[in-house]
Amino acid sequence: MPVQGYMYPNEIELAWSVLIVLYPFITGLVAGAFILASLERVFRVDEVKPTYRLALLTALAFLLVAPLPLQLHLGHPERSFEMYLTPHRTSAMAMFGFVYLWYLMAVLVLEIWLDYRRDIVLLSQRAKGVLRIIYKVLTLGSSNISEAALRVDDRAGYIVTVIGIPSAFLLHGYVGFIFGSVKANPWWSSPMMPVVFLFSAMVSGIAVVMLLYMLSCRFRKQEVDMRCVDTIAHYLFYTFLIDFGLEMLDLVHRIYEADESFRSLDFMVHTRLYMSQVVGQIYLGTLAPIALLALTQLLKFGEKTRKRIYAVAGSLTLIGIFAMRWNVVIGGQLFSKSFLGYTTYKVGFVAREGLLAAIFLTLLPFVILWVLVKLLPPWPKHEPVAQGGEVAVQGDD
Amino acid sequence: MNMTRRQVLMLLPAAAVAWEAVLAGTPEAAPNYKTTEHWWGMLVDISKCIGCGNCVRACAAENNVPEGYFRTWVERYHVSDYDLADPVVDSPDGGKEGFPLLAETGGKNFFVPKMCNHCADSPCTQVCPVGATFVTPDGVVLVDKQYCIGCRYCIQACPYGCRFLNPKTQTAEKCTLCYHRITKGLTTACCEACPTGARQLADLKNPNDPIHAFLRTHTVQVLKPHMATGAKVFYNDLDGSVR
Amino acid sequence: MSRFKDSEHLLRVALVFGVGIIAFVVVRTLLVPRSFGEFGHYRGNAIAEIAAQPVQFAGHQACEACHSDIVEMKNAGKHAGVNCEACHGALAKHTEDPGTVQPMKLNTAILCVRCHEVNGARPKSFPQIVAKEHNGGDLPCETCHQPHSPLLVPGAKP
Numbered sequence: 168m169p170v171q172g173y174m175y176p177n178e179i180e181l182a183w184s185v186l187i188v189l190y191p192f193i194t195g196l197v198a199g200a201f202i203l204a205s206l207e208r209v210f211r212v213d214e215v216k217p218t219y220r221l222a223l224l225t226a227l228a229f230l231l232v233a234p235l236p237l238q239l240h241l242g243h244p245e246r247s248f249e250m251y252l253t254p255h256r257t258s259a260m261a262m263f264g265f266v267y268l269w270y271l272m273a274v275l276v277l278e279i280w281l282d283y284r285r286d287i288v289l290l291s292q293r294a295k296g297v298l299r300i301i302y303k304v305l306t307l308g309s310s311n312i313s314e315a316a317l318r319v320d321d322r323a324g325y326i327v328t329v330i331g332i333p334s335a336f337l338l339h340g341y342v343g344f345i346f347g348s349v350k351a352n353p354w355w356s357s358p359m360m361p362v363v364f365l366f367s368a369m370v371s372g373i374a375v376v377m378l379l380y381m382l383s384c385r386f387r388k389q390e391v392d393m394r395c396v397d398t399i400a401h402y403l404f405y406t407f408l409i410d411f412g413l414e415m416l417d418l419v420h421r422i423y424e425a426d427e428s429f430r431s432l433d434f435m436v437h438t439r440l441y442m443s444q445v446v447g448q449i450y451l452g453t454l455a456p457i458a459l460l461a462l463t464q465l466l467k468f469g470e471k472t473r474k475r476i477y478a479v480a481g482s483l484t485l486i487g488i489f490a491m492r493w494n495v496v497i498g499g500q501l502f503s504k505s506f507l508g509y510t511t512y513k514v515g516f517v518a519r520e521g522l523l524a525a526i527f528l529t530l531l532p533f534v535i536l537w538v539l540v541k542l543l544p545p546w547p548k549h550e551p552v553a554q555g556g557e558v559a560v561q562g563d564d
Numbered sequence: 565m566n567m568t569r570r571q572v573l574m575l576l577p578a579a580a581v582a583w584e585a586v587l588a589g590t591p592e593a594a595p596n597y598k599t600t601e602h603w604w605g606m607l608v609d610i611s612k613c614i615g616c617g618n619c620v621r622a623c624a625a626e627n628n629v630p631e632g633y634f635r636t637w638v639e640r641y642h643v644s645d646y647d648l649a650d651p652v653v654d655s656p657d658g659g660k661e662g663f664p665l666l667a668e669t670g671g672k673n674f675f676v677p678k679m680c681n682h683c684a685d686s687p688c689t690q691v692c693p694v695g696a697t698f699v700t701p702d703g704v705v706l707v708d709k710q711y712c713i714g715c716r717y718c719i720q721a722c723p724y725g726c727r728f729l730n731p732k733t734q735t736a737e738k739c740t741l742c743y744h745r746i747t748k749g750l751t752t753a754c755c756e757a758c759p760t761g762a763r764q765l766a767d768l769k770n771p772n773d774p775i776h777a778f779l780r781t782h783t784v785q786v787l788k789p790h791m792a793t794g795a796k797v798f799y800n801d802l803d804g805s806v807r
Numbered sequence: 808m809s810r811f812k813d814s815e816h817l818l819r820v821a822l823v824f825g826v827g828i829i830a831f832v833v834v835r836t837l838l839v840p841r842s843f844g845e846f847g848h849y850r851g852n853a854i855a856e857i858a859a860q861p862v863q864f865a866g867h868q869a870c871e872a873c874h875s876d877i878v879e880m881k882n883a884g885k886h887a888g889v890n891c892e893a894c895h896g897a898l899a900k901h902t903e904d905p906g907t908v909q910p911m912k913l914n915t916a917i918l919c920v921r922c923h924e925v926n927g928a929r930p931k932s933f934p935q936i937v938a939k940e941h942n943g944g945d946l947p948c949e950t951c952h953q954p955h956s957p958l959l960v961p962g963a964k965p
Contacts, residue, residue: 175725242714242734309816505807666927673928
């Protein structure tokens with residue numbers, strides 16, 4: 168039986184699909200990866216320097232994919248530019264176009280350009296064929312990589328990062344507000360929603376950069392900088408504790424106040440949402456990685472063991488944060504606003520908003536990241552290059 | 565024909581009265597309609613609703629509503645005793661073909677027609693990112709289907725569940741209070757088809773509209789008043805168990 | 808001078824941004840619909856477009872113009888408040904072309920029970936029957952009742 172109890176007739180079919188789950192997951196990774204990068208740039212946490220450029224490229228790769236699930240979901244994607252023409256100032260969603268464009272161009276692309284400019288100029292002189300043209304365009308016509316110019320870049324990059332941190336908060340925080348400001352939906356309506364979204368974003372972003380760094384070291388046959396990953400894991404652990412604390416606060420508050428929606432939501436969490444919420448998000452996705460990370464903080468493990476623990480904890484974290492997005496978006500639509508019934512989410516496979524599209528959009532950022540890493544290598548020259556025909560680059564070390 | 569000025573002056577009032585009579589019966593009264601002179605709402609009388617489903621069928625016929633979606637629907641409530649928090653509610657196909665015999669016995673049973681409440685402080689209008697849904701100057705909440713991008717945020721924001729995405733137009737859709745009818749002096753399709761007068765269109769700005777006297781002499785409520793939506797569909801005899 | 812030389816590339820970035828912003832403003836001015844903002848944050852023309860939707864139900868005033876005899880009979884009985892199209896369906900097309908477009912013949916055995924069959928939640932004061940007990944379930948209601956004024960037809964079998 169798809170419907171249990173009573174649902175308003177128009178509520179039976181879910182309006183927001185798995186693609187809308189994917190969107191906050193992706194922007195969360197963007198914000199989180201950027202915050203990790205800013206740790207080095209603004210807060211001078213030198214230990215995480217090896218991941219700085221990788222974090223920026225990761226953020227860019229995911230940001231480029233971010234609008235795609237939304238476009239695929241819209242009834243009229245060809246009209247989506249209307250958000251730029253006539254944004255409705257009372258709608259949090261209307262912010263999207265401008266916040267996205269601002270973050271993409273004025274923060275991320277600008278910061279990457281400023282940090283890579285020396286390499287881009289050098290590459291534009293050494294590369295051949297189409298690549299040469301691409302690099303030449305990227306130099307914007309300037310080939311000044313003197314010490315003074317690079318100092319200017321450094322200063323400018325610092326300012327951009329400082330502006331970028333609240334911009335990253337806005338990029339992902341407004342998504343939390345989109346849900347948190349809907350008074351019609353008690354699963355969503357909460358002032359804590361943007362905060363919870365942000366902290367879970369930071370957790371997922373830190374985890375993904377940590378995993379990608381370890382993976383890239385494997386591909387490049389390089390030693391993992393243990394001081395780096397230990398520090399990242401450290402930040403992951405404490406951010407996760409805050410995130411978990413916030414989620415528990417919401418839960419305890421709901422149980423204690425037990426308002427008119429509580430019985431219905433409680434039933435939903437124990438039945439239709441059990442696997443994704445209790446098992447997926449809480450046990451596997453939060454408690455397990457926190458416990459694993461806590462172990463590494465409390466006990467001394469060898470390098471190999473630590474790497475394994477970080478890999479497992481990081482992967483579980485990503486699953487857990489995806490589950491959290493799922494539980495918010497899908498969970499918020501599984502129960503009736505009459506509090507008298509429940510429906511089911513039927514996700515198609517090959518459909519426009521089906522699983523296949525979601526899987527494709529999840530994998531696409533990694534493909535883009537691979538291209539970006541080839542175009543703008545994050546690591547210095549003395550590292551062996553993976554493929555022939557590549558131009559090695561003098562990184563700033 | 566030669567008319568003296570006096571004859572014309574005498575004929576004018578008669579002509580005006582005749583013209584009014586013509587206008588009242590014809591759908592061509594649109595050019596005289598001024599949005600600022602009206603503030604639309606509706607009165608639903610629970611004590612009169614018999615759950616025949618005429619309104620649901622009439623709305624679907626008038627507005628080409630797709631199968632499986634509802635601009636209006638009827639719910640049947642069974643309240644067993646003092647437990648107002650646990651009514652048994654059903655709405656088979658929105659009540660479109662009426663209702664089968666109620667399985668539960670005893671208790672208190674009644675019908676509740678539902679529709680868009682044309683909220684004065686409409687939350688769906690607030691969240692539309694592009695301005696495709698709006699409140700007209702005469703108080704009707706409409707959707708511009710040429711402009712709607714189909715993001716479904718309004719559907720999420722409506723506390724009453726009255727909106728849906730039209731699968732053919734891929735735009736948000738809901739009750740329009742038969743705007744194309746009420747601006748021509750007709751009543752809504754659901755009110756026209758209701759056999760017991762349980763649904764009545766109300767022009768809150770018209771001092772002669774019977775709703776004013778009704779509101780003064782009856783116990784009325786709106787749905788989900790705690791949401792402060794400024795709902796303009798008033799329910800007479802609405803029980804506390806209604807969601 | 809040399810200080811400017813070392814920041815010159817930043818000016819190029821600013822130029823790119825400047826061009827982008829100008830292009831955005833120009834495109835925006837061209838694409839926003841003319842009537843947008845006329846009455847509020849929406850396309851003003853939408854109101855007229857929506858109001859122009861064709862009407863399917865004529866409304867009872869239209870029926871009364873030609874069928875005054877039926878209306879008179881209806882007003883004398885219990886169905887005085889029941890509008891014509893409540894039973895006869897949407898008939899605006901019939902009022903536009905009465906000769907060609909004829910209303911469907913109604914089957915009272917199906918039509919009447921929609922309102923008058925007991926379903927457990929109808930108001931107690933509303934006349935309702937259990938069709939099986941009342942007329943065997945399939946006897947057309949009009950055998951004994953005149954639909955426009957549903958008193959028993961004199962002389963009919965009870």
